[in-house]
Amino acid sequence: MVAKRIIPCLDVKEGRTVKGVNFVGLRDVGDAVELGREYARQGADELVYLDISATVEGRNTFTALVERIAQNINIPFTVGGGISTLDDAARLLDAGADKISINSAAVRNPALIDKIASKYGSQFVVLAIDTKNVDGRMLITTHGGRQITQRELFAWAREGEERGAGEILLTSMDHDGTRAGYPCELFAALSKHLSIPIIASGGAGSVNDIAEVLSTGKADAALAASIFHFGDTTVGKLKNELYKKGIEVRM
Amino acid sequence: MTAIVDYDTGNLRSVCNALGRIGAEYIITSDPKVIRSARRVLLPGVGEASSAMEKLRVRGLCEVLTTLTQPVLGICIGMQLMCRGSEEGDARCLGIFDTDVRRLMPCKEEGIKVPHMGWNRVEEISSPLFKGVDNGAFVYFVHSFAPDLCNETIASSQHGRKFSSALQKRNFYGTQFHPEKSGIVGDIILHNFMEL
Numbered sequence: 001m002v003a004k005r006i007i008p009c010l011d012v013k014e015g016r017t018v019k020g021v022n023f024v025g026l027r028d029v030g031d032a033v034e035l036g037r038e039y040a041r042q043g044a045d046e047l048v049y050l051d052i053s054a055t056v057e058g059r060n061t062f063t064a065l066v067e068r069i070a071q072n073i074n075i076p077f078t079v080g081g082g083i084s085t086l087d088d089a090a091r092l093l094d095a096g097a098d099k100i101s102i103n104s105a106a107v108r109n110p111a112l113i114d115k116i117a118s119k120y121g122s123q124f125v126v127l128a129i130d131t132k133n134v135d136g137r138m139l140i141t142t143h144g145g146r147q148i149t150q151r152e153l154f155a156w157a158r159e160g161e162e163r164g165a166g167e168i169l170l171t172s173m174d175h176d177g178t179r180a181g182y183p184c185e186l187f188a189a190l191s192k193h194l195s196i197p198i199i200a201s202g203g204a205g206s207v208n209d210i211a212e213v214l215s216t217g218k219a220d221a222a223l224a225a226s227i228f229h230f231g232d233t234t235v236g237k238l239k240n241e242l243y244k245k246g247i248e249v250r251m
Numbered sequence: 252m253t254a255i256v257d258y259d260t261g262n263l264r265s266v267c268n269a270l271g272r273i274g275a276e277y278i279i280t281s282d283p284k285v286i287r288s289a290r291r292v293l294l295p296g297v298g299e300a301s302s303a304m305e306k307l308r309v310r311g312l313c314e315v316l317t318t319l320t321q322p323v324l325g326i327c328i329g330m331q332l333m334c335r336g337s338e339e340g341d342a343r344c345l346g347i348f349d350t351d352v353r354r355l356m357p358c359k360e361e362g363i364k365v366p367h368m369g370w371n372r373v374e375e376i377s378s379p380l381f382k383g384v385d386n387g388a389f390v391y392f393v394h395s396f397a398p399d400l401c402n403e404t405i406a407s408s409q410h411g412r413k414f415s416s417a418l419q420k421r422n423f424y425g426t427q428f429h430p431e432k433s434g435i436v437g438d439i440i441l442h443n444f445m446e447l
Contacts, residue, residue: 001371001372001409002364002367002368002369002370002371002392002410003369003370003371003389005369005370040434045369045370070264070265070268071268071271071272072272074269074272074431074432074433074434074435074437074438075391075432075433075434076391076432093262094262094264096262096264096265096268098265098432121297121298122366123366123368123393166366166368167368195357195359195364195365196364197364197368197369218362220364220369221369250370250389251389
């Protein structure tokens with residue numbers, strides 16, 4: 001049985017991690033490689049590095065950083081943020097990324113999913129979807145939730161799968177940042193609707209929330225940032241708790 | 252020196268990085284003479300079996316690979332190419348391992364998704380390749396096809412059906428999973444290969 005995955009997410013700006021927690025023994029919490037290695041040591045199953053740089057220099061720094069991550073980290077990692085062309089994906093693959101995640105660019109240009117997946121395989125493409133409840137309809141949003149499109153979640157996720165995405169990373173913008181738990185019914189319904197793995201993101205405030213989305217929510221993985229960054233728990237402690245609750249995790 | 256066989260199946264970087272991390276020296280090559288004389292040989296690979304097989308043929312590497320006497324490790328597609336044949340593209344392969352590679356079947360009711368992607372257990376392990384690894388340890392998989400169980404199976408895993416997650420015949424070894432992405436367990440396995 002494939003283990004449920006726990007995936008810490010690290011935001012990177014101009015080559016440095018932001019919002020990092022100061023683990024004991026970590027010399028430089030802003031160093032994305034050191035922080036990633038610490039998460040891997042604690043038992044993280046994968047890592048996601050999200051580039052939130054707004055400048056060209058920031059982007060270039062990120063590529064160099066991805067090379068260093070690939071050299072130093074012995075678990076798979078995904079990179080995202082600002083990927084809008086096949087060339088962007090190729091550059092990050094060459095730097096050593098195992099997967100890329102695309103979001104707004106795929107909504108703008110859905111054929112981008114086909115292009116990257118047919119060239120590098122579905123396992124390389126994570127389709128990140130930000131959704132929001134608008135008058136009872138689950139709609140797709142872009143640009144960090146600021147722009148609401150008329151695309152419906154279930155149709156878009158299915159289209160993404162058919163175009164070759166290997167995984168869906170779903171964030172409910174109504175729950176993101178609230179630390180009040182995930183919308184588990186929504187995740188379970190989407191899981192039933194698709195054949196590819198779903199990574200739940202946004203809303204975890206406790207171990208119970210994560211346990212809930214991996215069991216009743218039928219998510220294959222949980223991505224979390226603040227729960228680790230603020231030092232509420234460590235990956236190791238979280239996985240221990242999940243294990244005690246009968247959830248198959250890699251120990 | 253370990254020869255990493257380059258037959259243009261894409262990214263060799265993660266294998267190189269992993270060998271770098273454990274301090275092993277390597278050379279990336281498609282030269283049969285270099286491969287023949289290397290202390291060890293590593294056959295990585297991503298992509299589709301029949302076209303990967305064709306790339307080995309075009310480079311004239313089939314004969315040298317099947318007659319090597321030093322330790323050889325095939326990873327993922329690299330191992331599949333060392334089997335008799337694969338359902339993927341109906342490929343006839345190198346025939347080192349006495350087994351066939353067949354498609355994994357998805358099953359929604361049981362939550363079996365294909366590709367088999369993520370961390371799963373290796374069981375029934377038996378080989379110097381797994382020295383220091385616990386039976387039932389987790390390793391990282393990304394694949395849609397897998398070799399059947401056979402006499403050369405040195406580890407099995409379950410995803411829908413049970414399959415060979417590692418094989419060994421004399422000096423030839425293969426893993427369906429990616430040791431280069433399998434955390435500490437993967438590092439141990441690669442280290443063991445370097446000690447063979």
